[in-house]
Amino acid sequence: MDATALLTAYAEGRADPVEVTRAHLDVIAAQDGRLNAYSTLSGTALHAARTAAQALREGGTPGALNGVPVIIKDNLCAAGMPAAWGNAELARRVVDQDELPVAALRAAGAVILGKGNTPEFAVEGYTDNATFGPTRHPVDPALTPGGSSGGVVTAVASGMAMAGLATDGGGSIRRPAGYTGLWGLKPGIGTVRRGGGLPQVLLDLEAVGPITRSARDLALFHRVLSGQDAKPPRTCRILAIGLLGDAPCDPLIRDSFAATVKQLRALGHEVVEGVLPVDLGPLNAVWSGIAEIGLAHLGRNDPAVLDSAAEKYRAMARAGKAASAVDLYEAMIRIFALREAVRGLWGYDAVLMPTAAAMPWPADQAYPPMIDGLPVGPRGHAVYTGWVNAAGLPALAFPAAREGAMPVGMQLIGDMGAEPLLLGLAATLDAGQGA
Incomplete structure (x- = not known):
């Protein structure tokens, strides 16, 4: 079942948000020890499901995602949970408000089950970190589901969430979605509003988008996030x-x-x-430096976060600190x-x-x-x-x-x-x- 079918079942009285949420929590309890998709679980999922059930009982027009259980990537801020970003220091800090895309899902009635594991600082193409360990592929747990949205895709593909919200700064929605048979959308710059989240380490290259089980779910979630509707199909x-x-x-x-x-x-x-x-050589020559400079900036503003990071990210930050403003300007000119x-x-x-x-x-x-x-x-x-x-x-x-x-x-x-x-x-x- 995809989210669209679930919403139809709710409307027709064939399913209940509380029962569906409990079923997802049962699947998480049974499977996540093997797959390690979640870095933390929400303590309010069942409360949100009860609110969704009440909205259905009272009639009217419930939110577009009312009662749909979702997972949020752990570099996005969701109230009541850490936004750990794979980092030990951030894992100790509980966030007190949603950032804008998360708030949009919650306002539409989505039930947030928890946070999806990510590599530290979400700058790599697999999902592992010293704080939570590796996330594994639902088809073959010996393999990676890719990254950096590995926790989200593993949860959605294995039945531990109906859909997910993730980020893509260099392919982090598209590659993991491809590895797990899912649908994912990286919106263009500025299409989905950001704000109220963690510091950016990839300039404006990172976008927030949905990961789903069907194309129609992708359109549904994108409408909630951006207000845009899909266009009727045409020959292209x-x-x-x-x-x-x-x-x-x-x-x-x-x-x-x-x-x-x-x-x-x-x-x-x-x-x-x-x-x-187009020749990608000029971009490829400066690509790694962007994350390095971003991590150096993060470390300057929040030293405790970088001090608790794995050595390879501290080394990246040292390289970024050694870069000049002219180096950053050159990267931006090429972009x-x-x-x-x-x-x-x-x-x-x-x-x-x-x-x-x-x-x-x-x-x-x-x-x-x-x-x-x-x-x-x-x-x-x-x-x-x-x-x-x-x-x-x-x-x-x-x-x-x-x-x-x-x-x-x-x-x-x-x-x-x-x-x-x-x-x-x-x-x-x-x-x-x-x-």
């Missing part, structure tokens, strides 16, 4: 990019990409296979140049790419050292996603055709303001999940 012109330069990609992912191209063509879309019409280069999306309605270049790897490893027999660095698995954040564009991850049990994800990237178009496209791709 799509640029399909399966490889980026000489960066390797797993053969299973390449096969799924080819199957997705065929699927889109069968749906009537014009799909042109080609290469990315601005990319945003101008992608304006109009080269005449296409959308760009199709994989969400990741590698299949899931061992849960306690930060990244796969080899892809398709070739050595890669820490971002080798993430080549398809970070440029979208720098460009400020919206992107939607969806489950692709695959062979075997392990999911594979693809993404559709749109021009600025194209979230409604992408959601309309997603509706045509969703083969009845959760219906």
Whole structure:
């Protein structure tokens, strides 16, 4: 069942928010010891469920997410719980108010079950930290579900939450959603309001968006977060990019990409296979420095947080502290140049790419050292996603055709303001999940 079907069941009296919430808490008790999706549980979930049940009994128009159990990524502030961010010091601090996207879900009647585990400071593509340990893939617990939204996707994919709210600063919604067979939306810059949260370490590259079990749920949650509705599906012109330069990609992912191209063509879309019409070299050369400078800034303003962090993040902050204002300005100039280069999306309605270049790897490893027999660095698995954040564009991850049990994800990237178009496209791709 997806959230849309659950809301219908509530309206028809076939389900009760308190019973549904209790059922989710039972699944968490049974499964989370093995998967470690949650960093903390809310103490008010059942109270919120009772409030949702009362709203149904009293009639009227309940909130758009009334009684839907959700998980919130643990770098987002939700009142009554820490926003631990994988960090020992922050795990000791209880937040007293929701930040804006969390408040929007709560105002719509969502039942917040707890917080989803994330790597420390949410700057890596797997989910592990010294405070809470590794989150594991629901299909194969020996493997990672990706990151940094690994706790959220594992909970949603394994029945420990109906949907989730997460962040994407370099692919952290799209890659984990792809690894676990879910739908995820990274909105464009400014589409979903931020405010009242933790310090940003990735400039304005990080966006808040939903992770769901169906395309229609994705549209529902995005409407609550932004006020935007999906557009009716229409025929689109799509640029399909399966490889980026000489960066390797797993053969299973390449096969799924080819199957997705065929699927889109069968749906009537014009799909042109080609290469990315922009050089990502200048961005890649400064990418790691952005997080380093962000962590240095965080450490200056809140030393206790950085002092309790793992050494690799303290080392990143030292490197960031050694950078100059000119270094930061150079990174920003390159980002601005990319945003101008992608304006109009080269005449296409959308760009199709994989969400990741590698299949899931061992849960306690930060990244796969080899892809398709070739050595890669820490971002080798993430080549398809970070440029979208720098460009400020919206992107939607969806489950692709695959062979075997392990999911594979693809993404559709749109021009600025194209979230409604992408959601309309997603509706045509969703083969009845959760219906």
